[in-house]
Amino acid sequence: MFSFDQLRGFVAVAEELHFGRAAERLSMTQPPLSRQIQKLEREVGVLLLERDRRHVVLTAAGEAFLAEARRLLALAERAPDLAQRISAGSSxxxxxxxxxxxxxxxxxxxxxxxxxxxxxxxxxxxxxxxxxxxxxxxxxxxxxxxxxxxxxxxxxxxxxxxREQLLVAVPREHPLAARPGPLRPDDLIDVPLIMHSPIKARYFYDLVVSLLPISHQNVVHTVSQVLTMVWLVAAGRGIAFVPASATGLGVEGVVYQALEGLPENPVxxxxxxxxxxxxxxxxxxxxxxxx
Amino acid sequence: MFSFDQLRGFVAVAEELHFGRAAERLSMTQPPLSRQIQKLEREVGVLLLERDRRHVVLTAAGEAFLAEARRLLALAERAPDLAQRISAGSSxxxxxxxxxxxxxxxxxxxxxxxxxxxxxxxxxxxxxxxxxxxxxxxxxxxxxxxxxxxxxxxxxxxxxxxREQLLVAVPREHPLAARPGPLRPDDLIDVPLIMHSPIKARYFYDLVVSLLPISHQNVVHTVSQVLTMVWLVAAGRGIAFVPASATGLGVEGVVYQALEGLPENPVxxxxxxxxxxxxxxxxxxxxxxxx
DNA sequence: AGAACATGATGCCCTGAAGGTATCAGCTTA
DNA sequence: TAAGCTGATACCTTCAGGGCATCATGTTCT
Known part of the structure; x- marks a missing residue:
């Protein structure tokens, strides 16, 4: 049977694809690491790494074994912790x-x-x-x-x-902030807009784009976190679409307005x-x- | 970090609740097994087994750790098998x-x-x-x-x-569509032709040119995908040479005719x-x- | 009560697994 | 063609871990 050290060695080499660097990472020298891997391969009965004299690359079996090795190591690392907590009286x-x-x-x-x-x-x-x-x-x-x-x-x-409402965050000085009652989508035409990143905040991006007509030339910032959005609104950079819970962020100088014609709680x-x-x-x- | 041997030792003792029998099961003597367990407990940082001088019993932490140990061992045992199967190509x-x-x-x-x-x-x-x-x-x-x-x-x-036949795709309204039996190459002279792109569909282009006398002034479209060709035929733009499997594309308004004097299944x-x-x-x- | 027994822990010895250093071997690059 | 990488080998050394003998303590039988 292989050992945890062998697994750690293999994972390191598989990640570095370089015996020397992997050995360094493991605070050991390269030769014993080479032997460790050879031995592991003998135990497993399969070639895990293809080494020509210049490069190291994982075989298909190595790829699969790498995933297993990582699971084993993760499991092994957490097991003592688990036992300790239970011993300390937590279930x-x-x-x-x-x-x-x-x-x-x-x-x-x-x-x-x-x-x-x-x-x-x-x-x-x-x-x-x-x-x-x-x-x-x-x-x-x-x-x-x-x-x-x-x-x-x-x-x-x-x-x-x-589930919650989608609101518009508006700078307190902005004319829209004083408007009573829900805003209509038309009101937002030609207003500078702080928009969600379609990559990092894809959920909000897709949601907003699917619910409202967005003019992309109005977008002045692209942001991934709600808090950042609200700060930018407070700084007067533009308006933004945020979930109702953003009202709890407690940022000064921002007014949250409802929107007409949206589904009840779309977020x-x-x-x-x-x-x-x-x-x-x-x-x-x-x-x-x-x- | 603990070792697989320690885990196996622990599982054996936890199952036997007796160091001597467990040692026997592991084909070893009792003293090193005792030390193995002690060491494991030091590594894990928790008492796993309660031993009064007469009996052995699992602690709560030991119970939880036993489950983890079993999982680890099971995972470790089937990992090589998995890698072998992948290496053998059966998975x-x-x-x-x-x-x-x-x-x-x-x-x-x-x-x-x-x-x-x-x-x-x-x-x-x-x-x-x-x-x-x-x-x-x-x-x-x-x-x-x-x-x-x-x-x-x-x-x-x-x-x-x-291998399959090369057929001629003809619009249903075209006179050639009604002709019974295979067509002769002569029949195609002066008929508008939808031809393969010599770059993107070079295989078909070369094949058709090598098998049939093509008059390039008849070519009305140059296309790279069979489906597009068949659509253009259906639209009445001309005829096209297509592999027999194109009949499965299910495009309406197209008749597929065989050609005389071609090799059996040239495509x-x-x-x-x-x-x-x-x-x-x-x-x-x-x-x-x-x- | 005391002897025999059962059972886990400890002391000591010895083997072998595994790490280190030095070096080799084969490919790449200048 | 020489220099430089990089993984593999050879050889030495250390120490982890197994075995044997024995201890310590609790149980059972007479």
Missing amino acids: GTLRIGFTAASSYGVLGRLLNAVEEQLPEIDIELAEMVTREQVAALSSGELDLGLGRPPFDSEVFGSRIHH ELHLLWPRASRNPVVRRVLEIGPR | GTLRIGFTAASSYGVLGRLLNAVEEQLPEIDIELAEMVTREQVAALSSGELDLGLGRPPFDSEVFGSRIHH ELHLLWPRASRNPVVRRVLEIGPR
Whole structure:
């Protein structure tokens, strides 16, 4: 049977594609690393790395084994932690990622529900955008995420956790800020616009574009985080479309106006988790199903 | 970090709840097993087994760690098997490019053969013209292509996968459409012709020019895809030479006529693959050699 | 009560796995 | 053609881990 050291060696070489650098990263010299890999290949019974005298490249089998090796190492690293927590009297840990906007109200509701139903569970929190959450959920660094589409629904289970209105953030000095009642889409023609990044904030970008007629020549900034948007609005740079929870960000000098002719609560926030999750706490949290 | 041997030792003791028997099961003596467990507990940082001088019992942390240990060992045991299967080509992913015309029947036969012989293989499909296939095969984005010459036979291995007739596509209203039996090349003199692009559809261009006397002043369109050709024929723009599989495209208003004096099945479709392919699945598929 | 037994821990020895240094071998580049 | 990379080998050294003998302590039987 191979050893964890061999796996670590293999992962390092597979990532560096260079024995010397990989050895350095592992704080060892190159020759024993070469032998480690040879031995691993003998144990596994398969050529994992193709080395011509100049380059190193993964074989197809190596590719597959690399994924297994990473899983093994990740599992091995977390196992002691798990045991320690249980020993310390907790019945588990839940690591939750959340988007900045969801931290106002929505996240609190989730935490209260968990706290109440499962008081012995430890909760760790990390603020990150959906894209980072997806990566962290895949690698096992997170158990649960609060984010927005898109994500791969084959890999992640999800449930709509919150719906909210889409509002227009307007600088307090702007004429539109004083207007009573909901604004009409026409009112926004020729107004400078702070828009979402179609790459980093694809959900909002797609949502806004599908709901409203956007003139792209009015876009003065392209931004990926709601908070940044609201700051730019406060600075008078333009108006922006934001979820209702942005009102909780507490930025001065911004007025939030409703819009006419939109669906009721078009902005969705999803609770998402890796379907392959091994953390029993995840299942329990989904069972108690906050709201 | 703990070792697999330590995990195996722990699992054995946890199952036997007796160091002596566990040691026996592991074909070793009891003292080193005791030390193994002690060391494991130091690494994990938690007491896993409660031993009073007479009995051994799992702690809560031990219970949880046991589950992790079992998972780790199971994963570790099947990882080499996985790698071996991929290396042997009986598992893995095959990315196949195919021309639009080949999607009718021919591609299906290939897929069925692979499916039947190598059920564990995932297949990804992408429709593209031969030229794109060649590029994708070179860059490693594809493993296998279904296309037509020309391609560099130094770089690509190939095998004729299908031969078919060359037919004439005629608009339904055209006098030639009503003619019974095969047409003679003379019949086509002075008929408007939709011809293949000598650059993008060089295979067909060369084939047709080599088999039939073409009057280039009759050419009304130059096209690179069979489907486009058939549409233009349906629109009454002229006649076109197409492979028999074009009859499966299901375009209305087109009649397909055979031609006299042609070789039996002059249109060839090749299965092609990069000779330097490192994907073992390719070798396997070529070995089972559909048809 | 005391002897025999059961069972996990400890002390000591020895083998072999694995790391280090020096060097080789084959390809690339100037 | 020489210099430089880079992975593989040879050889030495260390120490982790297994075996044997024994201890310590709790149980059971007479």
